[in-house]
Amino acid sequence: MKKVLLLLADGFEAVEASVFTDVLGWNKWEGDGSTEVVTVGLRNKLTCTWNFTIIPEKTINEIQLDEFDALAIPGGFEEAGFYKDAYSQEFSNVIQHFYTKQKPIASICVASLALGKSGILTGKRATTYNHPTSKRKEQLKNFGAVVQNELIVQEGNIITSSNPGTAFDVAFLLLEKLTSKENTEHVKELMGFSTTKTK
Template sequence: MSKTLLLLANGFEAVEASVFTDVLGWNKWEGDGSTEVVTVGLHEELQCTWNFKVKPEKLLHEVTLEDFDALAIPGGFEEAGFYVDAFSEDFQAVVHHFDAQKKPIATICVASLILGHSGILKNKQAITYNHPTSKRLTQLASYDAVIMNERIVQTGHIVTSSNPGTAFDVAFRLLEILTTVTNTQKVKRLMGFQ
């Protein structure tokens, strides 16, 4: 059984987190049964971007990172305080741990900025929120990432994406990395994506 740490910053977008719990949850019950997700945060209660409140299953200090096989991180909004947790030393330590082990790291939208801030995207291809009115691409470039104008960019064990609309695709990409293409296609069909 592979275990994914779903790392939630205060101010995260609920839809970007839910795709990981749904896709990997569907796999647990209807696919090959090999995936489990644990929601983890720095606070006992987290407020999502649009005021929805969530209680993570575990606090970060309660988990052992070595117990996990993959890291998934949804994005969020600066206005909701997302970057306070996202750029914290605690979050950065998690990113460095998974990167050092070359374990899969899947991010959606601006969550790639967490990776950029940590330094692991230096000279690596990546993407973040890319709407023409946003300054997030400039921010990612300031971390010396190589900006790719694609919906999803996978560089080795790291997956980044360009907007919330990519969320399900990123979750399915993570499932494919953790299991197989055939199993992922089966889960997609069961969920009505094919």
């Protein structure tokens, strides 16, 4: 079984977290059955961007990082306190562990800034929230990343993306890294994401 650590900061966007639980959950029951997601936070109760409260299955101090095969991090809003957790030393320690072990790390939208803060994007291609009114790309550049004007960037074992609209694609890319392209296409088809057009 491939265990995925879904690392949640206070103020995360629920929709960006749900793609990982859904895609990898569909794989567990309808795909090759090889993936399991564990939700983890810094505390035993978290509030999403728009006051949706959740209880993660574990807190960081209750897990052994070596038991996990991949890391997934959804983005969130500064106004909801996202960066307090995302920029914390505890978050950085988790990110650095997966990077050192060369295990897949998938981030959505501004979650790439947490990767940048941890130091793992120095000199590496990456992207983040890319709306023209946003300064997030400049912030990512200040962390040493080589910022790309692309929706999704894969750099070795690291996936970064540019906005919430990329969320499902990121989750499917992570599934492909953990299983296979064929299995991922099977799960996509079951979920209604098939590129095959019916008449």
